[in-house]
Amino acid sequence: MMFVARVDVRLRPGIADPEGATIARALPALGFDDVREMQVGRCFRFEIDAADEATARQRARDLAQRLLANPVIEQSELELTALGPAGDRP
Amino acid sequence: MSTRVGVVVFPGTNCEHDVVSAFERAGAAASLVWHTEERLVGFDAVVLPGGFAHGDYLRPGAIARFSPVMGAVTRFASAGGPVLGICNGFQVLTEVGLLPGALVKNRGLRFLCTPTRLRISSARSVLTGGVEPGAELQIPVNHFSGSYVCDGRTLAQLRDTDSVVLRYVENPNGSIDDIAGISNAQGNVVGLMPHPERASDQLLGSTDGLLLLRAVVAAAAGVRAA
Numbered sequence: 426m427m428f429v430a431r432v433d434v435r436l437r438p439g440i441a442d443p444e445g446a447t448i449a450r451a452l453p454a455l456g457f458d459d460v461r462e463m464q465v466g467r468c469f470r471f472e473i474d475a476a477d478e479a480t481a482r483q484r485a486r487d488l489a490q491r492l493l494a495n496p497v498i499e500q501s502e503l504e505l506t507a508l509g510p511a512g513d514r515p
Numbered sequence: 516m517s518t519r520v521g522v523v524v525f526p527g528t529n530c531e532h533d534v535v536s537a538f539e540r541a542g543a544a545a546s547l548v549w550h551t552e553e554r555l556v557g558f559d560a561v562v563l564p565g566g567f568a569h570g571d572y573l574r575p576g577a578i579a580r581f582s583p584v585m586g587a588v589t590r591f592a593s594a595g596g597p598v599l600g601i602c603n604g605f606q607v608l609t610e611v612g613l614l615p616g617a618l619v620k621n622r623g624l625r626f627l628c629t630p631t632r633l634r635i636s637s638a639r640s641v642l643t644g645g646v647e648p649g650a651e652l653q654i655p656v657n658h659f660s661g662s663y664v665c666d667g668r669t670l671a672q673l674r675d676t677d678s679v680v681l682r683y684v685e686n687p688n689g690s691i692d693d694i695a696g697i698s699n700a701q702g703n704v705v706g707l708m709p710h711p712e713r714a715s716d717q718l719l720g721s722t723d724g725l726l727l728l729r730a731v732v733a734a735a736a737g738v739r740a741a
Contacts, residue, residue: 441622
């Protein structure tokens, strides 16, 4: 089975996010005074071939924690969707 | 025979020749080691110089950590060999887990290329052995992600084990506790953001970096003799 994984990596609470703060400061000038808690992170999308969803989830989480995010400063969230049998692409 | 320093080169490293030249001025014989080497043979100390290893893609040091040479660097460090990471090299050492914490973007999102004043906080490391704690040095920084962060427990451990090696006199980048450089608990693995090789000749405005590089050379000679 092929699965699509999306990994959202953001700085942990308490770690300064100067990019987010800079964007937040620019927002009132654009009329977005209602926006709060702007955070900057990264999103990774990849496909993973696994026997079942639990295995795919485990592998994707492992990749996220070992490489995509640095657990000292970042946290990651995983979203997994089944794509169908390998080679079967919508 | 002079002390032999291996200077690791990743794709994107750009300070290796300056580091070789500075270590030669500090009395060592230095040579380059390509990152695909799986063994470090015949070296008394290993240096990871500054630059943009693997383009700094993902995070500075994140990909360099998987270069074949890093296994050898880790073994060298475990055996007590002196390992020094300068700037990008410091970032690599934190990513590979040889040093705690991480380096994030500078406060104010400013790329910094400027001389800084540093205070020696501990003489226990291979970088600062023989240099008096409290002594001030002038050595430049050149980085975008040089703000050191770690959790409270790690910071307490660093202080308890006297592993904060260098502090900025005037914090340029927002590093926690003004940290410019740290060591592991044993003191043989050291990372710092400032570039001692850029303060190794009168022509560069300061020779203070030589004090640190000579300390590494002396520590390396000591390990070899032991």
